[in-house]
Amino acid sequence: MGKAAILVLRIALALVLLGTLFVQAVMVPLFGIDLAEAGAEAVRVPVLLIVVLGILAFQVCLVCVWRLLTMVRRGTVFSSAAFRYVDVIIGAITAAALLLFALGTVLAPGEEAAPGIVLLIGGVGITVAAGALLMLVMRALLASAVATAAEAARLRTELGGVI
Numbered sequence: 656m657g658k659a660a661i662l663v664l665r666i667a668l669a670l671v672l673l674g675t676l677f678v679q680a681v682m683v684p685l686f687g688i689d690l691a692e693a694g695a696e697a698v699r700v701p702v703l704l705i706v707v708l709g710i711l712a713f714q715v716c717l718v719c720v721w722r723l724l725t726m727v728r729r730g731t732v733f734s735s736a737a738f739r740y741v742d743v744i745i746g747a748i749t750a751a752a753l754l755l756f757a758l759g760t761v762l763a764p765g766e767e768a769a770p771g772i773v774l775l776i777g778g779v780g781i782t783v784a785a786g787a788l789l790m791l792v793m794r795a796l797l798a799s800a801v802a803t804a805a806e807a808a809r810l811r812t813e814l815g816g817v818i
Contacts, residue, residue: 701761709754712747719744733804748787755780
């Protein structure tokens with residue numbers, strides 16, 4: 656990956672992270688006020704908690720992608736150290752999917768959301784869970800690449816000893 660691509664991606668990640676911080680600081684409190692004014696006091700706290708935790712899960716993914724980009728820039732991404740960040744990303748995406756299912760569960764019994772909205776939230780939760788499974792597949796590919804790199808290094812060392 657080229658230096659320019661990494662720089663552009665880092666700028667995008669920084670802007671997205673700033674956007675999520677703005678949402679947490681400004682939009683979530685305003686959303687809480689809107690829920691209170693709409694008379695949704697019974698679901699206000701759970702919904703706000705789920706939203707904040709969902710944003711936090713997304714921020715964790717952003718930070719881990721930033722760290723992986725650093726490893727790409729240094730040429731160390733195909734090492735066992737990368738697994739830590741990939742595992743955290745998988746965990747955060749899984750948590751986000753569970754939070755979406757929890758949101759649907761919180762909204763389902765009352766009159767606060769139409770059944771179609773609850774179904775839509777469930778569909779998004781399944782899609783996010785599929786993203787976690789996709790990351791699991793990517794982790795397996797990373798494991799294969801790390802094993803191949805280790806084997807290549809061993810063979811180079813062996814060949815160097817023969818020569």
